[in-house]
Amino acid sequence: MHLTEPVYRNPYWPTWPLVQITQSCTHNSCKFCTMYRDVPFRMQPMEWLEEDLRELQAIAPDAKTIQLLSANPLALSFDRLMPRLQLIRKYLPGLQHMYAATRVDDIKNKTVEQLRALRDIGVDEISLGVESGDDWTLKRINKGYTSQDILEQCHKLDEAGIRYWMTFLNGVAGREHSHDHAVHSAEVFNQCHPMLVGTGGLTLFPGTPLLEEAERGEFTPLTEKEMLEELRTFVEHLACDCKFITHHTIAANLSGPDFLKRKPYILSTLDDIIQHGDMDALETIRTNKRTL
Ligand code: SF4
Secondary structure, three states, X not given: OOOOOOOOOOOOOOOOOEEEOEEOOOXXXXXXXXXXXXXXOEXXXXXXXXXXXXXXXXXXXXXXXXXXXXXOHHHOOHHHHHHHHHHHHHHOOOOOEEEEEEOHHHOOOOOHHHHHXXXXXXXXXXXXXXXXXXXXXXHHOOOOOOHHHHHHHHHHHHHHOOEEEEEEEEOOOOOOOHHHHHHHHHHHHHOOOOXXXXXXXXXXXXXXXXXHHHHXXXXXXXXXXXXXXXXXXXXXXXXXOOEEEEOOOOOOOOOEOOHHHHHHHHHHHHHHXXXXXXXXXXXXXXXXXXXX
C-alpha cells in the first residue's frame, strides 16, 4: 500500500481498510497542528491508487466500508474526485460507506447536486474538523474559514443528505476568549444538523505556532480546570440532537448517543469533576499526549 506518514485514521470508524487518495493537507497552517507540516499536499498518482486497490481486492474483496485518506481528500474538485471514487467502487463493489475527514472549505467548490452524487457513490458520512464557530477564534488559529462558511457548507451537506460530524477544540481560544469560543461555537453548531459532535482538548505540541506564542506570552493556555469549565459552557449551550463524544483527558466516559437526553448527566458529571477532580492527574495525562 502507498501510505504516506503520518497515517491518521478516525478511530471511531472501522480503521481498516483504508486507501489514500491525497497526501497531507491543503491548508497545513492551523496554528495548533503540525501533523502534516513537512509533507506537501499532492494527489495520489492514479497508478498508485490502482495498485493499492488491487491489493485490497485480493485481501478484502467483501469490504463494506473504507476510510479515504489523508487529511482532506474531498479537497479535490468533483471532476477529479469522482473518477477516483468510481475506481474504488470498481475494485470493491460491495462498499456501503466511504468515510472521510475533510475541511469545511472543501465543500465550497461543490454544488448540492455534486454532493448528492458523492453521497450516492458512498461518501455519505464525513468528519469536519470545525474546531470553533467563533470568528475571532477561527481567525486567531488561522483556520481559513468563517462561521458563515461553516453554516453555508453544512446546510449544503444537509440538503445533499451527507451526514457529518462537527468538532469543537476545547481550549484553542486561550483564556481571554474562552467564553465566546464556547458559546459562539454552540450557537453555530445548533444551526446545523451534525450526526455527531466531538470535542477534543488542546494540547500544545512542540513546533506549533500556538506553543511559540504561549512561550512569548501572546497566548494564555487554559488550566485543566478552565478547560473543563469551557467544555461545560459549550455543552450547556449545545442543543443538537446528536451523538456526543469527547476525548478530553477526564476519566469519566461522557460519550454516547442521544446528547439531549444525556445532557443533564454530562453537565452534572462535569460539575462534579470541576469541583472534586484531580487536576494534577489530568495535566499529567495531557502532558504525555503525543498527538491530537
Ligand atoms: S488541523 Fe486539519 S486542516 Fe488544520 S492543518 Fe491540521 S490537518 Fe490541516
